[in-house]
Amino acid sequence: MAETFDDFLPEALRFTSPAPLVDIGANLTHESFARDLPAVLARARAARVTTLILTGTDREHAEQAVAMCREHGDAGLSLHATAGVHPHDASRWDAELAAAMAALQRQPEVVAVGECGLDFNRNFSSPTDQQRAFEGQLAIAAESGKPLFLHERDAGRRLREMLHAWRDDIGDAVVHCFTADRETLFGYLDLDLHIGLTGWLCDERRGHHLRELVGEIPAERLMVETDCPYLLPRNLPAKLKGRRHEPALLPWIVREIAHWRGESEAALAKSTSATARRFFRLPAA
Numbered sequence: 322m323a324e325t326f327d328d329f330l331p332e333a334l335r336f337t338s339p340a341p342l343v344d345i346g347a348n349l350t351h352e353s354f355a356r357d358l359p360a361v362l363a364r365a366r367a368a369r370v371t372t373l374i375l376t377g378t379d380r381e382h383a384e385q386a387v388a389m390c391r392e393h394g395d396a397g398l399s400l401h402a403t404a405g406v407h408p409h410d411a412s413r414w415d416a417e418l419a420a421a422m423a424a425l426q427r428q429p430e431v432v433a434v435g436e437c438g439l440d441f442n443r444n445f446s447s448p449t450d451q452q453r454a455f456e457g458q459l460a461i462a463a464e465s466g467k468p469l470f471l472h473e474r475d476a477g478r479r480l481r482e483m484l485h486a487w488r489d490d491i492g493d494a495v496v497h498c499f500t501a502d503r504e505t506l507f508g509y510l511d512l513d514l515h516i517g518l519t520g521w522l523c524d525e526r527r528g529h530h531l532r533e534l535v536g537e538i539p540a541e542r543l544m545v546e547t548d549c550p551y552l553l554p555r556n557l558p559a560k561l562k563g564r565r566h567e568p569a570l571l572p573w574i575v576r577e578i579a580h581w582r583g584e585s586e587a588a589l590a591k592s593t594s595a596t597a598r599r600f601f602r603l604p605a606a
């Protein structure tokens with residue numbers, strides 16, 4: 322279905338990907354999308370971002386994401402959800418929540434366990450609580466056979482230790498919004514993990530080191546995401562009303578990553594989509 326852009330995005334921000342894209346991290350249950358979700362989805366279609374994985378960061382958001390998939394998925398847009406408890410909310414983890422999150426994995430819309438992991442940068446939940454909640458979700462991944470959608474900030478070493486202990490029991494796992502250093506990247510690749518890249522490297526202040534690293538990620542391990550509404554690329558060629566990031570802007574990020582990898586935008590669009598389809602076990606496009 323051909324779709325055209327509405328007036329919300331300025332002309333310079335109406336990107337169309339040369340090949341269909343999968344946005345593996347879209348927080349569309351965020352309140353900032355409540356007012357105009359159908360328009361946001363229509364713009365994603367127009368940009369050829371044809372598959373969205375809606376991030377479920379706690380029980381409530383995961384349930385909302387599942388409902389959103391049922392209501393808004395259609396022939397032109399394939400919607401799927403993840404279901405997990407973010408490390409920020411790890412202190413809420415208990416047996417009842419564990420059972421509810423395991424049950425969510427049985428919904429056909431749910432394609433991964435997560436977002437879960439460790440965040441020792443902010444410690445909104447204590448490191449002990451975070452490790453307990455993550456351990457519980459590793460068990461859910463092992464039992465369900467679903468891939469993991471991981472969040473890590475300043476906790477690369479501990480995350481690797483925990484994944485190492487579980488490596489034979491779990492399947493595929495992606496570290497979403499990778500922003501860490503070379504040693505951490507190679508540690509993840511050694512564990513046969515996948516890497517999710519956002520528009521972080523569009524930020525000339527803090528994404529510099531990533532630009533040199535992105536070429537080291539094998540194509541069959543690399544996927545792309547907006548992490549919207551967060552992480553609006555800083556180098557967009559025009560100003561955006563409200564400064565809220567959205568899936569329609571993913572082609573810009575792909576273009577940037579392709580540039581720093583020294584490959585074409587089309588080649589990267591195709592390889593990241595193929596990797597995402599395999600990773601999340603999505604039906605053929």
Ligand SMILES: [Zn+2]
Pocket residue numbers: 436471472473497498
């Ligand atoms: Zn995250």
